[in-house]
Amino acid sequence: MCRAMNAKYLFAVWIVNILKVQAIIPGIPSAINNHPFQVALLSNDKFIGGGVIIERNIVLSDINAYNQLLLQYLWPSTPVKLTIRAGSSNNNEGGQVVNVARTVLVKIPENEWNDLSVSILLLENNLTFSDTIKKIGLAKELPSSLPLNCSISGWGYTRNDYVNLPIQLQVGRAMLVEDRNCNVTEPNNYLCLTGADACIGDSGGPLVCGGELVGLASDLQHCGTTTFTGSYNKIPLLYDRIMDVVKGIKG
């Protein structure tokens, strides 16, 4: 998570992680109308990760995330044209595909060892909201009553053997628990969760509790662990910064 890490170093770490195959990542196929705020992020029409609709023309993602860097390595292509696909359960067809006009990185840089960032993607055209395309509100505060049932979704690897990327959206249940369960000794920018785990390809995707976006998949080095930290950032820590940018964009 150190910002000084470069892509080649991360690639080496990823290869090492592949060799440590452990567990499956429980998820089940789902339909987009159950998660209408979820989008697929495409780079030159190839799937690279997830995103979350927060306004008609604004999507949150994490285009700097570890996994997406690696997917760029696997499918190198320049120049990069970013688009999002909204309103489709499948990441390779259907729905509305809209160009990303501009990206704004929102970052809390104070902790080099545990930095926190999201990418705000400004779309070239407004999405048309429907049963399959909706925005979701951001959590302003962390839920206080834990444990709490939450859901995660994405088109990332369904096993940490990194073989199969599903075409259809997968959904899993994750339980949000107290930070101390993750044995964190420093202030933690990431949510402490048990249950389903996100994997490479899920980055930028949502963790939803009580109908609000509480976390966004970010650093995904450890797939398929049942208790983990470092995968879903805490949206409330970034709330004010994100809203400042959103207000600027909306005018």
Ligand SMILES: *[C@@H]1O[C@H](CO)[C@@H](O)[C@H](O)[C@H]1NC(C)=O
């Ligand atoms: C998007 O919708 C807003 C109103 O909601 C409108 O002002 C704006 O012009 C629209 N943008 C585009 C690119 O159509």
Ligand SMILES: *[C@@H]1O[C@H](CO)[C@@H](O)[C@H](O)[C@H]1NC(C)=O
């Ligand atoms: C979470 O959801 C599952 C399945 O619906 C349920 O069995 C469990 O009791 C719930 N846990 C909490 C803490 O709400």
Ligand SMILES: *[C@@H]1O[C@H](CO)[C@@H](O)[C@H](O)[C@H]1NC(C)=O
């Ligand atoms: C936390 O630390 C204790 C004691 O070292 C250990 O038994 C436990 O497995 C750790 N839990 C996690 C989630 O790492």
